[in-house]
Every structure is written in C-alpha cells, then in structure tokens.
Amino acid sequence: MLLYSMRCILHFFKEEVMKFIERVAQQAMTRGGDLRVKSVFIGLSYCVAELENGSCGLAFVFKDALGSGCHVPLPKRPLAGSSVAELLAFAGQGSTANSVALAVANAVFAPHVQPSSQGDFIENFSLQPGMKVGMVGNFAPLVNPIRKSGAELIIFDEHPPAFSGIQSPEAIPYLLPACEVAIITGTSIINETFDDLLTHVVDCRYVTVLGPSTPLLADCYADTPVSCAAGVRVRDRDKVVHTVVEAGGTQAFGPSVGKVNVCW
Structure with missing residues (x-):
C-alpha cells in the first residue's frame, strides 16, 4: 500500500x-x-x-x-x-x-523585446585565457573568436565528426557543470532537452540561450540560471519566408534578420 x-x-x-x-x-x-x-x-x-x-x-x-x-x-x-x-x-x-x-x-x-545589445552576443563577455566555455550545439562562427580569446572551448553536439574533439551529449553531465560560461542552443527547447540542460548549468557564471529559435522575453527564464537570450528579429518578412520554404538554414537568412541580445 x-x-x-x-x-x-x-x-x-x-x-x-x-x-x-x-x-x-x-x-x-x-x-x-x-x-x-x-x-x-x-x-x-x-x-x-x-x-x-x-x-x-x-x-x-x-x-x-x-x-x-x-x-x-x-x-x-x-x-x-x-x-x-x-x-x-x-x-x-x-x-x-x-x-x-x-x-x-x-x-x-x-x-x-527590449534589446540590451545587437550583433554577436559574444562581444558582451570579457572572455579571459583559461576560462572554460561549454557550447551545446556547434555554432561554427563562434568557435574561432572564443578560442582566440584564450578561453578553453568544449563543444557538445549530437553527431560529432570523427577526430573533431567535439563531445557527444553523454559527456554533458560530466563536463558542462565545470564551465564558467555555458552557451545552449535554442533548438533544445524544441526537442525538450533544455530542461535537463538547465540542471547542469546552475553553477555557471554566464548562461546564454542562442539561435533564431530563442525566445527573447526575459520572463520566460525566471528562476533559471539563464542570464542572456541571444536570438533574432525578423527584418524582412518576405525574404525570411522565401528562405524557409526553400529549405534554407540559419546562414541563409542573412540581413533579413537582425541579431538581438536580451541580457539581465
């Protein structure tokens, strides 16, 4: 009983x-x-x-x-x-x-949306040599800027190429909690892995959700470790629609969207 x-x-x-x-x-x-x-x-x-x-x-x-x-x-x-x-x-x-x-x-x-800044969100952080940055999702355009800062970058991705040094998601519970900065793909909200990821970043100093899927309303993240949402704002509706229906991805949006950062 x-x-x-x-x-x-x-x-x-x-x-x-x-x-x-x-x-x-x-x-x-x-x-x-x-x-x-x-x-x-x-x-x-x-x-x-x-x-x-x-x-x-x-x-x-x-x-x-x-x-x-x-x-x-x-x-x-x-x-x-x-x-x-x-x-x-x-x-x-x-x-x-x-x-x-x-x-x-x-x-x-x-x-x-009340932007705190525009452009690449990484410019908002003063990355220092030796800092550990954990990136859930392989955001290729950010890799070189982060590494040039001297920070240690650990990338987690669902399908890591062989010998790339990219970690599989199974390593997240062991490596992500030790990072000072965590960058989480907004797509994790869609496949519902986001909730679990939040449990591994509670001790991170900065936690950013990144990508066009990212909700840019701070109230969504109340009582979570997230401190910044870095997404996009649609500038040209017609061009965005054309990109979507022609199976275009993030890079294909170009100037039809603008990068927006909401940090708190």
Whole structure:
C-alpha cells in the first residue's frame, strides 16, 4: 500500500512539472492569446509564423521529426486563421508541434523585446585565457573568436565528426557543470532537452540561450540560471519566408534578420 502511495505521489509531481516549452507558451498566451495567426510556413530547417498584426517569429525544425511519409501529423489544421491560443496549445505535443508553438510565441514576443545589445552576443563577455566555455550545439562562427580569446572551448553536439574533439551529449553531465560560461542552443527547447540542460548549468557564471529559435522575453527564464537570450528579429518578412520554404538554414537568412541580445 505504501509503495502504491509513493508511486501515486511521484506520478502526480511528474505530471505537474511544466516543460520549458509550455512555460514559453504560457508567457505568450498572457501577451497575445487572443491574436490571430495569418500564416505558418514549415520548411525542412525552419518554421516561420506571421500574426495578423504583422509580427513574425522563427523556430527550428528537426528533419527527422517530420517522418518518412507524405503527411506531417499536427494537432490541428488549418494553421492559418487559427487563434494564437490554439497554436500555442501545440506545446509539448511533439517536436514539429513544438516548432509551430515556439514560432508563434516568438512572433507574439517580438513587439515586447527590449534589446540590451545587437550583433554577436559574444562581444558582451570579457572572455579571459583559461576560462572554460561549454557550447551545446556547434555554432561554427563562434568557435574561432572564443578560442582566440584564450578561453578553453568544449563543444557538445549530437553527431560529432570523427577526430573533431567535439563531445557527444553523454559527456554533458560530466563536463558542462565545470564551465564558467555555458552557451545552449535554442533548438533544445524544441526537442525538450533544455530542461535537463538547465540542471547542469546552475553553477555557471554566464548562461546564454542562442539561435533564431530563442525566445527573447526575459520572463520566460525566471528562476533559471539563464542570464542572456541571444536570438533574432525578423527584418524582412518576405525574404525570411522565401528562405524557409526553400529549405534554407540559419546562414541563409542573412540581413533579413537582425541579431538581438536580451541580457539581465
């Protein structure tokens, strides 16, 4: 009987814990749940959502989550014309559904973003020789600037090339907690590994979430170790949509997006 009661208690707490993607959706709901979605485009690398007020948001799409058939399952269709609340409800219902929910949330947040700086976020840090920097996700353009500072860079990636020195995710619990600076890809919010990553960066001095998927609202990160969100703001809606539907990735966005940093 006691064992059964303990199982019930553990089940209750497991069900009550809110995933980070759901927290983001909740924050977006309070700011724009009654708005309507004008369009959603889902490409092979990114999803872009546009609201009827003209605001746009991006989120990464995991190709392997699209499936091998000719139909991508989603909780509802059509997406265009839906309320923001309906698509935010996709949060927690699978990788592609999370991409849609996050793109919509980022579109809601866009008018509320208060940048602390623009451009490459790494310029905000005074990296010193000997500092340990842990990077979850291989952000190639940042590798040389970090190493030139004399800091020790440890990269974690899902599919590390042979002899590259890049660590697999299995090494994260052992190596990431010892880093002074942690850089976490925003795509981890979509595949729901972000919550676990947060448990390994509680002792890091600086924690940044990075990439076009990153929610740029500080309230999303309340009571977490995160101290900076480095994402993008859509500058040219048409060019961003063309990039997405032509299966373009981050580098293909070019000047159609602007880098924005929100630090606290």
